[in-house]
Amino acid sequence: MSGAVDVDVLWCDRCGEAADTGTHDSCAAARAWEPPRFCVRCRRRMKVQVLPAGWSARCVAHGESRHDGTGAGR
Numbered sequence: 001m002s003g004a005v006d007v008d009v010l011w012c013d014r015c016g017e018a019a020d021t022g023t024h025d026s027c028a029a030a031r032a033w034e035p036p037r038f039c040v041r042c043r044r045r046m047k048v049q050v051l052p053a054g055w056s057a058r059c060v061a062h063g064e065s066r067h068d069g070t071g072a073g074r
Helices: 025-031
Strands: 047-051 054-059 063-067
Touching: none
Parallel strands: none
Antiparallel strands: 047 054, 054 063
């Protein structure tokens, strides 16, 4: 979770808890190595596929996020 404030981010993409409760420091540290597990907009568990060159995560309501392993994406 970056320092930018996004009004669409209601839930932590790693633990699924409310984004505005606590600091989620451990979630942010883990996200450096892991793909997201929960949709930040609706808290649904996402279908995640880890690939050699990154990952893709799909929410049934909000679509797909991708990371290509180069720092671009999400």
